[in-house]
Amino acid sequence: MDKIPCFLCGTLLGVRTDKNGKLYLICDSCGSQHFVRRQHGMERLKEMGRYFPQQTAQLAARMESLLQVQARLNEIDALKKEIQKLELAAGHIFRDQEKVRARDAVQKRVDALLAELERTAEDIHEEPGLKKTVAT
Ligand SMILES: [Zn+2]
Numbered sequence: 001m002d003k004i005p006c007f008l009c010g011t012l013l014g015v016r017t018d019k020n021g022k023l024y025l026i027c028d029s030c031g032s033q034h035f036v037r038r039q040h041g042m043e044r045l046k047e048m049g050r051y052f053p054q055q056t057a058q059l060a061a062r063m064e065s066l067l068q069v070q071a072r073l074n075e076i077d078a079l080k081k082e083i084q085k086l087e088l089a090a091g092h093i094f095r096d097q098e099k100v101r102a103r104d105a106v107q108k109r110v111d112a113l114l115a116e117l118e119r120t121a122e123d124i125h126e127e128p129g130l131k132k133t134v135a136t
Contacts, residue, residue, distance in 0.1 A: 002053045
């Protein structure tokens, strides 16, 4: 059985079995002790030991994907500021064509990032592991 976090401090605890076959957990970190005496509780504890590591992995995957989205949003913000600067620098009456081309190139990068962001959102939606969590 995998480890289960202590409800008080979050330390991962191994499930122990006493001489009568009953399950218990002892947290050396905060000193709490958890005894599970009934069959239903022991079954729930075993289930939790199986599902907790799975859910932790899914949460880590979601966090990673969220950080990627955040990084893209930050880049888009920075590029939009650059587009505004280039637009100003290009002038209004006598347009600097190099600045206009640079602005258009940066805009293409923004468009590509937005498209990538949309694909990421679709991937999250279609990830089979996450879908299963919602269904159960
Ligand atoms: Zn604890």
